[in-house]
Amino acid sequence: MTTTAGDRDGAATASSDRLVPTPRTILGPYFTLGMHVRPTLQPAGHQVPITVSGRVLNALGEPVMMTMVETSQPEGWTRYFTGLDGAYVITTVKPQATPGRAPHLLLLVMSGNFMIRPAVTCLYFPDEDNDTDELLQQLSPEQRATMLARRTDIGYEFDIHLAGDSETTFLGWPGLLDDEE
Amino acid sequence: MRAYTEPWWVQLPEGFSTPEFDTEIWTPRKPLVIVPSRLIDSSAPVYGYGTPGPTDNDLLSQHDGVPMGEHITVHGRVTDSWGRPVRDMLVEIWQANAAGKYVHDHDPTPKPHDPHFTGAGRTLTNAHGEYTFKTIKPGAYPWWRDPEAWRAQHIHFGLTGRGLTERYVTQMQFPGDPLLSRDPVVSTIPDAKARERLVAELDWEAAIPGITVGYRFDIVLGGVHATPAEH
Numbered sequence: 526m527t528t529t530a531g532d533r534d535g536a537a538t539a540s541s542d543r544l545v546p547t548p549r550t551i552l553g554p555y556f557t558l559g560m561h562v563r564p565t566l567q568p569a570g571h572q573v574p575i576t577v578s579g580r581v582l583n584a585l586g587e588p589v590m591m592t593m594v595e596t597s598q599p600e601g602w603t604r605y606f607t608g609l610d611g612a613y614v615i616t617t618v619k620p621q622a623t624p625g626r627a628p629h630l631l632l633l634v635m636s637g638n639f640m641i642r643p644a645v646t647c648l649y650f651p652d653e654d655n656d657t658d659e660l661l662q663q664l665s666p667e668q669r670a671t672m673l674a675r676r677t678d679i680g681y682e683f684d685i686h687l688a689g690d691s692e693t694t695f696l697g698w699p700g701l702l703d704d705e706e
Numbered sequence: 707m708r709a710y711t712e713p714w715w716v717q718l719p720e721g722f723s724t725p726e727f728d729t730e731i732w733t734p735r736k737p738l739v740i741v742p743s744r745l746i747d748s749s750a751p752v753y754g755y756g757t758p759g760p761t762d763n764d765l766l767s768q769h770d771g772v773p774m775g776e777h778i779t780v781h782g783r784v785t786d787s788w789g790r791p792v793r794d795m796l797v798e799i800w801q802a803n804a805a806g807k808y809v810h811d812h813d814p815t816p817k818p819h820d821p822h823f824t825g826a827g828r829t830l831t832n833a834h835g836e837y838t839f840k841t842i843k844p845g846a847y848p849w850w851r852d853p854e855a856w857r858a859q860h861i862h863f864g865l866t867g868r869g870l871t872e873r874y875v876t877q878m879q880f881p882g883d884p885l886l887s888r889d890p891v892v893s894t895i896p897d898a899k900a901r902e903r904l905v906a907e908l909d910w911e912a913a914i915p916g917i918t919v920g921y922r923f924d925i926v927l928g929g930v931h932a933t934p935a936e937h
Contacts, residue, residue, distance in 0.1 A: 543787045546928020547903040548895045550877050553862060554850075555810040559800025559826040560864045584731040591812075595873075626745070633873060639732050643873050645746075660745045668739065688735055697738035698746045 552637040554591060557606050566601045566617040576680030577648070578614035581607050581634060584689030588612070591637035594685070596630045596648070606637075619650075627658040634685050644695040648683050649673050668694040758796070763829035765841035773823035775804025775842035779912050780878065782923040784835045784865065791835025792927060796866040798828045799839060806845030806857075815847050840918060846885050858885035858892065863925065878923040879905045 552560075568574045577596065581589040588611025595604045596617055603615040620628045628650055635643040649655050649672050661669050671693045674681040686693045729735075766773055780799075784792045802808050802825060807817035809824050823842060831837050841861070849855040858879055865874040879886060886892050886905070895901040903926065912920030 544785065544789055544926045545897075545899045545903055546787055546926045547874075547876050547924075548900045549875060550862075550891050550904075552864070552875050553891075554812050555800060555808045556862065556864065556875075558808060558810050558824075559798045559828070559862060561798070561828070589732070631746070635873070635875070636732070641875070644734055660741055663741065664739065688729075688731060688733055692734055692736055695734050695736070695738050696746060697740045698743045 549641040551639065551641055552591075552593065552635060554637055556591075556593070556637050560593065560604070562606060563602075563604050564615045566603050566615075568618045569600075572600065572618035574616055575619050576614065576616050577630070577674065577683060578612065578677075578680065579674075579683040579685060580611040581613065581636075581685045581687065582611060582689075583687055584692075586689070589636055589687060593633070593635045593637065593643075595633040595643075597633070598630055622653070625657070625659040627655040627661070628653050629658070632683070632685070634687070636687070644687070644693075645697075646685070646693050646695050647672050648681075650681065651676050664694065758828040758830060763827050763837070763839045765823065765825065765827045765839065767840075768824055769822040771822035773803070773842050774820050775823075775845075777840070777918045778843050779838065779840055779914060779918040779920045780861065780906065780923055781836065781838040781909070781912050781920070782906075782925060784831050784837065784925045784927065787926055787928050791831070791833075792867065793831055793833050793835055794868065795831045795835075795872070796828065797831060797837045798864040798866070799826070799841070799861050800864075801825045801841065801861040802844040802847060804842050804845050806847035814850055817845075817847070838912075843880065843919075846883075849890055852890060854888075855890040856885045856888045858883045858889040860889075860891075865925070865927075872927075874925070874927055876925060877904060878921075880921070881905050881908060 581592045581594065583589050588607070588609065590607055590609050590611060592607045592611070593604065594607065594613040595602060596615060598617070598620040600618050600620065603617050605613040605615050607613050617630065620630060622628050630648040631645060632648050633643045633645050647660060649661070651673055655661055671686070671691065674683040761767060766777055784795055786792060803820040803823045805817040805820070807813060807815050807819055809819060827839050827841060829837050829839065844859050844861060846859050847857050849857050861878045863876050863878060866872070877891065879892060892901060892904060895904070906921040906923040909920040909922035912922060
């Protein structure tokens with residue numbers, strides 16, 4: 526068994542004993558007080574710094590403020606919060622290709638006022654060979670297009686459409702579905 | 707392909723006068739694309755820039771003076787729904803001061819700030835999934851979206867695991883709080899057992915005699931691919 530001695534709840538021993546999860550709640554409007562911004566991942570060694578910016582938009586194309594945007598990759602993670610203009614800008618390092626996967630950033634978005642769970646997508650780079658990526662191969666051209674950043678003078682641009690006709694392709698995975706059981 | 711049915715947002719129950727929230731505009735409508743875990747695995751370290759300092763979990767000592775209000779110790783254990791502890795999770799908390807006022811530009815509440823209290827803390831869970839904070843009992847405050855609703859006394863919790871897939875946001879309520887039934891966030895939880903999970907329990911063993919009242923708030927992660935501490 527994996528738990529420590531002296532547990533008050535005790536450990537679940539059968540699926541019927543599984544603990545009731547703590548409900549998820551919204552971040553609320555004041556989350557920037559406690560959840561720290563870290564917009565920059567410092568490059569190490571030969572890592573190439575890149576800037577990724579964009580806006581979080583609703584179905585009407587309006588900016589979504591007070592939204593947490595995070596990126597994650599094996600080298601580390603960043604976190605940013607959108608203001609009135611819905612914009613985010615982070616500096617990270619260019620991720621490496623791995624077997625079966627083109628270089629990509631995992632990207633998480635969670636609005637402070639109306640989302641109790643984050644939406645997750647992948648950001649791909651237009652100047653990389655994405656054809657062999659095992660995730661992209663499972664998607665339609667329309668879905669793939671929403672996950673491709675644009676090259677700009679200062680780096681990469683990637684708008685996140687939370688809803689609407691241009692809705693970004695958001696991902697789930699088996700572990701996420703635990704509470705459906 | 708399985709459709710993903712968990713909600714992004716929970717509508718308020720009857721009894722609150724808040725306007726309906728238009729999910730068509732604000733939250734995703736398409737089902738999630740379910741992909742194998744191996745394709746989404748990204749275990750970024752939670753250390754580095756964001757590493758908590760040794761006193762970051764003591765909100766009573768972040769200023770030169772002593773904060774107003776009831777001083778409390780809040781501790782608990784983070785587990786998955788099998789009861790397995792989740793170690794090395796970054797636990798960040800934020801809360802109002804004793805008057806129900808946040809140190810935040812967006813807080814419209816006409817209440818005083820406490821120069822000796824910020825209301826932000828952070829720590830990492832230990833090998834047993836445990837965390838501890840010292841802080842004050844926050845004040846309740848009226849909810850800006852609905853004048854008939856009040857936010858009961860609560861502390862927000864943001865949990866960050868090693869992978870981007872491990873993000874959990876919840877909040878701790880206080881036992882016996884008469885405003886729990888007028889709280890719009892608590893009231894969105896339809897299941898009574900789940901609602902109880904949000905309420906901490908008085909824990910005399912965690913109290914510092916003569917100094918703090920102790921509360922225990924265990925957090926059970928559901929719906930995430932949580933990493934157990936020991937196999």
